[in-house]
Every structure is written in structure tokens, then in C-alpha cells.
Amino acid sequence: MSIYDTLNEQQKKAVFTTTGPVLILAGAGSGKTRALTHRVAYLIEEEGVSPTNILAITFTNKAAGEMKERVNQLVGFGSEQIWVSTFHSTCVRILRRYIDRLGFDNNFTIYDTDDQKGIIKEVCKKLEIDTKMLKERTIMSAISSAKDELISPTEYEMQALGDYNAGRIAKAYKEYQATLRKNNALDFDDLIFKTVELFKANPDVLESYQNRFRYIMVDEYQDTNTSQFELIRLLADKYRNLCVVGDDDQSIYKFRGANIRNILDFEKVYTEACVIKLEQNYRSTQNVLDAANAVIQNNVARKNKALWTDKKDGSLLHFHQFDTAYDEAEYIADNVREKKREDIADYGECAVLYRTNAQSRMLEERFIMKGIPYQVVGGVNFYSRKEIKDILAYLKTIDNGRDDVAVKRIINVPKRGIGATTILRVQEYANERNISFYDALREADQIMTIGKSAVKLKPFVTMIQAFRSKLEFFNLEDLIKDILETTGYVRELENSDTEDAEDRIENIDELLSKAVAYEKAHEEANLSEFLEEVALVADIDQVEGDNNKVLLMTLHSAKGLEFSHVYLAGMEDGVFPSYMTIVSDNPEDVEEERRLAYVGITRAKDDLTITCARQRMIRGETQYNPVSRFVKEIPPLLLDHKLPEPKYKSYEAHDDDFSGRNSFKAKPYEARQSGTIQTKTAQAGTVQFSEAGYRKTENVYKRQFGKDADTIFDKPKVSARPKAVLKPKRTAYEDQPYITRAAAQIKEQSQGAASSSGSSLGYGQGDRVKHLKYGEGTVMKIESGPRDYQVTVVFDEVGQKIMYAGFAKLKKV
DNA sequence: CGTACTAGTCTTTTT
DNA sequence: GACTAGTACG
Numbered sequence: 129m130s131i132y133d134t135l136n137e138q139q140k141k142a143v144f145t146t147t148g149p150v151l152i153l154a155g156a157g158s159g160k161t162r163a164l165t166h167r168v169a170y171l172i173e174e175e176g177v178s179p180t181n182i183l184a185i186t187f188t189n190k191a192a193g194e195m196k197e198r199v200n201q202l203v204g205f206g207s208e209q210i211w212v213s214t215f216h217s218t219c220v221r222i223l224r225r226y227i228d229r230l231g232f233d234n235n236f237t238i239y240d241t242d243d244q245k246g247i248i249k250e251v252c253k254k255l256e257i258d259t260k261m262l263k264e265r266t267i268m269s270a271i272s273s274a275k276d277e278l279i280s281p282t283e284y285e286m287q288a289l290g291d292y293n294a295g296r297i298a299k300a301y302k303e304y305q306a307t308l309r310k311n312n313a314l315d316f317d318d319l320i321f322k323t324v325e326l327f328k329a330n331p332d333v334l335e336s337y338q339n340r341f342r343y344i345m346v347d348e349y350q351d352t353n354t355s356q357f358e359l360i361r362l363l364a365d366k367y368r369n370l371c372v373v374g375d376d377d378q379s380i381y382k383f384r385g386a387n388i389r390n391i392l393d394f395e396k397v398y399t400e401a402c403v404i405k406l407e408q409n410y411r412s413t414q415n416v417l418d419a420a421n422a423v424i425q426n427n428v429a430r431k432n433k434a435l436w437t438d439k440k441d442g443s444l445l446h447f448h449q450f451d452t453a454y455d456e457a458e459y460i461a462d463n464v465r466e467k468k469r470e471d472i473a474d475y476g477e478c479a480v481l482y483r484t485n486a487q488s489r490m491l492e493e494r495f496i497m498k499g500i501p502y503q504v505v506g507g508v509n510f511y512s513r514k515e516i517k518d519i520l521a522y523l524k525t526i527d528n529g530r531d532d533v534a535v536k537r538i539i540n541v542p543k544r545g546i547g548a549t550t551i552l553r554v555q556e557y558a559n560e561r562n563i564s565f566y567d568a569l570r571e572a573d574q575i576m577t578i579g580k581s582a583v584k585l586k587p588f589v590t591m592i593q594a595f596r597s598k599l600e601f602f603n604l605e606d607l608i609k610d611i612l613e614t615t616g617y618v619r620e621l622e623n624s625d626t627e628d629a630e631d632r633i634e635n636i637d638e639l640l641s642k643a644v645a646y647e648k649a650h651e652e653a654n655l656s657e658f659l660e661e662v663a664l665v666a667d668i669d670q671v672e673g674d675n676n677k678v679l680l681m682t683l684h685s686a687k688g689l690e691f692s693h694v695y696l697a698g699m700e701d702g703v704f705p706s707y708m709t710i711v712s713d714n715p716e717d718v719e720e721e722r723r724l725a726y727v728g729i730t731r732a733k734d735d736l737t738i739t740c741a742r743q744r745m746i747r748g749e750t751q752y753n754p755v756s757r758f759v760k761e762i763p764p765l766l767l768d769h770k771l772p773e774p775k776y777k778s779y780e781a782h783d784d785d786f787s788g789r790n791s792f793k794a795k796p797y798e799a800r801q802s803g804t805i806q807t808k809t810a811q812a813g814t815v816q817f818s819e820a821g822y823r824k825t826e827n828v829y830k831r832q833f834g835k836d837a838d839t840i841f842d843k844p845k846v847s848a849r850p851k852a853v854l855k856p857k858r859t860a861y862e863d864q865p866y867i868t869r870a871a872a873q874i875k876e877q878s879q880g881a882a883s884s885s886g887s888s889l890g891y892g893q894g895d896r897v898k899h900l901k902y903g904e905g906t907v908m909k910i911e912s913g914p915r916d917y918q919v920t921v922v923f924d925e926v927g928q929k930i931m932y933a934g935f936a937k938l939k940k941v
Numbered sequence: 942c943g944t945a946c947t948a949g950t951c952t953t954t955t956t
Numbered sequence: 957g958a959c960t961a962g963t964a965c966g
Contacts, residue, residue: 216956217956265951380954381956383954484952484953543942545943546942682954707953708952720954724954745957747950747952747957748957
């Protein structure tokens, strides 16, 4: 019995076909990681391929780690020698070695979105681009798209001829690249671009990597963009042992430049390619799978496949429409708690998925209220928080004095009385002499224009020099501590009475422990590599598998994961699919959203709950949204609750115009040009839909279910509710990077309460207490729960509430 | 130079 | 609603 016996026929074919180009079309849950890991094992064990000759590219560091681990289990040795990493990390490793050939310093820094924006701003100022007319954002995304397509500034300029705005972007692009070069920095897109450039300009370097990576595998191939494809094409060009794995139905990163043609046209580029389809789904129940299939079928641009499963039907999909987002969140939290109580599911088996990060807030509040452990993935990245970026900027300055962005970030943090004017003068001086900002600082006393401010600059330079000289004998931890001590960064935070100072200090502590962990994991930890690792972490990388918490994340972050119990929240037209895509005149945009829905549905192994709200606050505006078209595409037979009956007819359909999907396909553009319809709801607020998108939904629905598919506009019952009691602020906390401050307090309290007899509450049964939002009330009961004291209070105004002492912050009156 | 307030924008998704 | 950039003022 060998390890390969457990594979199905198609998986075996994927594993045993080791030479030449291979395209594996792997449907959701079809065991593609299994196939990939076994393939690597097979290469090493049966074909005697050296692990060093294998390159596997994954999408996230987390996926890379998992792959390594699984190969290790199969082979038992050598897996640490396989090069498994993301596109970006792969490129950094190559560039660290060879980028000097392109005129960069090998210790270049990597700019994140914030840094980029800063540069773009400078560029706009310099080129006198009016950012009201042409937004930084637009310029940035134009540059990013250009890089994804491997278009250089010069080429961009040529293409922009005759177009005023494009011409300005071209100028900005050119200037931006010049600045990056001057600062010895690369942005995310450059990492790929420059590697391709390096390979093209240096055939010897390319060949050495071609010889090294004789077997190349790429996971999540449907999400590669043009530059990534080119990179892979170059690397695989000599031996052509390229195996790509993907699912066109799960392509959800078009906004990031992903080119779905890469997978759809693979066979055209590699005519000798062997195509293998993995269609048996091992993950989900029949009902879940049926729903997913029904939804994705509405997409036109896809390779046909039919996922099937051996599994039982399973339970029906649950569907609930609520009046408000509050009710929705409340229900989900209750439902999770119930499943836990009845032993149906543990917390770690549940996940709540939503379209936008902003939707996590309401859910977090409810989860905290009910004491359910959870972890939010994403939102504001830990490493893009102000305080973290400040500390990192110190490290960057110490590491690479040419990084002007970093130097300018910290020159007056903490306050040293160095203002904008001084910085400007120094920059002018630097520009004249063509030296870096930092080098200009060193010559501060020679800059005539800044006068007496020069005195303030000197101590800064001396300090940085001192840090640099300590670099040799300090480890990372000591260095960071020294920075905090010398600059008084934490002291300043402690003295300021801003609300979030404490959070910030905690975040800094978290950074320190990350640095310590990094040093433990790496024998010869050095500053540059630490900074580089930090720059390339994804949110999902921080999720630990074994902490038994409900995971809250966007649908995008959920790709590649699976859970027994999945909640799809906010399933409303306007939220998901997003308003932007509904009104877009490109029908492909809604198709991408549909793929996202497909990803969401197929995350569920056993149980799927779909929820939505009639009323929802989005960006400070109350919106009334109908049930998502994607829900309507699920056969009603699979749902436990019927879709709501339409109450307001908002649009009269003309069946003659569109008798079915084919006729829609036949004349999409005329349809789309007929503008938008506005639908007034009973309450204030309007919702717009593109007519085409609207009609399409309608027709698909009719065709499948023979029902009137009118958009539903229920008049929401607006119940008077107390406003949210707390705003969860995300903060890093010990081993749990993204639990909220309030949850952290609960934890502290419960730990403290265990040792100190419990009188620490300061109030007891029968006492009158005051709550920040609920006002005054009487304590009825205090019970010690598993995490904290549960206090029951009857408030004078809002009635009885049961809450956790640690976070309710009740005061005796 | 630093602070406090105001106005405007934003988000759909991220390596 | 929340965050940020820009501005007016001390």
C-alpha cells in the first residue's frame, strides 16, 4: 500500500504526470492541495528529483507553510529544501541577490501603499498636477495596473499620446519610478516587474534559475496577473515542467490585475499541455454543492465543469432576512452560541464571511456582548498602524539611509520641533546636490536656508549614527528597545492622555514579541530580512489554526479555507454584489462577484447560513437593499426559508425585450445603455440599479424558478434600539493579534478575578450602578461565568441587560 | 511650529 | 460613520 492509493483517478493522473506543462483544473474542495503535495512527494521519492530543483508558488505565506508541512509528513525529509513561497517573497529573494545588475542596492526597501501615496503626493506637487482633477488614488492604480501588465514608463508615455490625462499619469509614473530608484526602494508591483526585467537583461541569471527550478508548480493560478505569468513563463522556458493549478470559477482578483485569460488560454500558450480536471468534491454536502453550482452557472465566461460529491444531501441551507444589520449580527452570534451549547459545533468550526471589512464591526460588537471568542482577519493591517510604522521607519532608516520616506516619517516623531519648512529646505538642498535626504541632514550646518533650525537636526543624525554603530552587537529586540528608550516614544504615549495611547503601547509590545519570535525562528536574523518579512505578510498569514475562535473575514480572505459551519452575512444587492459592480457597464464585474459568491458558498462543509438585512448603515447612510441576486439564483428547494414576497413593484419588466438569458447575451450593450432606474423606498433613501443588471437577475430567476422575480422592498420595521454600546477597536494582544480591546479587558478581568476574591468589582447585588450608555440601574444578579462575571442589571430606561463586568465598566452610584 | 477644528472623501476586495 | 488632509489660529 503506497501513499498514492488513496487518490482518485484524476488526482493520480495529476500526480504522475510530472513532465511537460500540466493544467489542473481543480474545482472547489476537490483535493488540489492533496494532489499537489503528493505530486511533490512523488517527484522526490519515485523520480529521484532533488528537492532543491522544485519551486512551488502559493498565494499566501500561510498556504506555503501548510504545503511544506504536508509534504514533510508525506516524505519525511528534504521538504525544507523545497522552495515554497509566494510570488512576492520569491522575487525578493532573487532580487536581494542580483538587483545590483539593475543599478539598485541589494538592501533595497519595500514600500507599502502608504509610502507609495506619500511619493505620489510629492510627485504631484513637483509636476504641478492638480490632485483635485486627477486623484492620487487614480494615479496609483494606473501605475499599478501598468506594472501588472509589464508596461514601462516609456511605453506608457507612448500609449498615452494624445490623451491629456494619460499623459500626466505617464509623467507621474516616470517621476515616481525615478524617486523610488533614488530612494533605493521598490513597491509591491516592482518586485515582480524588476525580476522579469532582471531575467530579460541577464540571460545568465535566468539560466541559473531555470536550471535550479526544473519543476515548477503554481497554485491559485487563476489569480496570476500578466507579469506573474511572464515570470513563470521565463523560469519554465528551458525545461517546460510547469504545473499550474487553478479554478477559473474562483478567480476573484481582477482588481489586482489578475488575468483570467492566463488560465483560460493556458492550452493555447502550451499546446502540448496535459489538462486534468478534478471534479469530485470532498468537502461539501450535496445541498451546498448544488447551491454553488446553480449560482456559478449564471456566468458566461467559464470553463465548463461539473462538481459532484459522494456525500449526503445534508441539511438545507438556512436563509434569514432581518430588519436591520443589528438583528442580523445578533442572530449570528446567538446561533453560534447555540451550536456551541448543543455541541453541534465548536467555535473554531464556524466562520462568518462578508463582502467588506466594514461589516465586521457590528458582528464584533455582538460577539463581545455574548462572550464568544472570535478573531477578525484583516481590516487595518497590523503593520500599517501608525505606531508600528513609526518604529519600522526608525529601523528602515538605520538599515537603509537612502529611504527618504522613512527618514521624513520619523524626523519629527516624537516631536523635535522640526517643521514642514525645515524639511522642505533640507529636501531642496538634497535635490540640488543629488544626495539623499538623510545625507543632506548630515550636512545640516551647511544648509544656509534653514538658519538656526540646523541645531535641531544634529541630535537626530547623531542618534541614528549611534543606532547604526550598535547594530553589530545588538539583537533586534535590544535595538527596538533602545529606540523606544532613546527617543522616548513610549514615554510620550504614556504622558499623552489620548484615548488610544494604551492600545498603541500594546501594539508596540506586540511588535517587540514578533521581533523576538523572528529571532528565535531565524539563526542569523538580520534587520533587512526582518523588515522584508514584515513587509510581505498577509492578514491571513496571522491566523492560527488551533485557537478555537470564530473567524470573521472577507470573502476574499476566505479563499482556500474551509469550515463546517459558514455564515454568509450581508447578502444584499448593493452590498454583495457591491453597488459598484451593479452599476458598472462591464458585465464581467458582476460575474466576478458571482465567483466570489461561489467561493463563499463552497467554503462550507456541512452547514451554510445565509443572512441579510433590509436596512443597513453604510458610510453613515442608511440603505435599504433587496435580497442579493445570488441568493435568488439558489434553487428555493435548497433553502429552509422562502425568499420574501415582493411588496413593492419597483420595475415593470418587458418580457419581449428579454425572453431569457440568451437574448440577454445577444444584446447586452443596448440593454446597458438604457440607464438606471431609481426606486424609492417607504423610508428616506434611494437605491439605484443598472437596468441591465436588474433585468438580468429577473430573467435568470424566472427561467429557473418560474416565479415573479421582483426586487423586494420591504418596509423595514425600525425598532428603537440603544445605540451600540462600544466600538470595538482592533488591537494586537498577546497571542491573539486581532481581538479587540474590550475582549482583552474581559480576559484581563477574568484572569484577575480568579486570584482576587472578586470584590474588585466595587459593587454588589442590589447596588445602584451607572452604565456609560444605558444610564442608571439596579444590579439584580452577579454570576461568575467562564470568562468573567456576568452581571444582570435592570436599567431605568432600557430595562434588563446581562453583561460582562469586565467590559461593561459599571460604576457604583 | 504646533494645535484644533472643519471639510471632504471614502471602500469592494489585497500581495 | 470614520478617517484624513487642509486650514486657521495661537
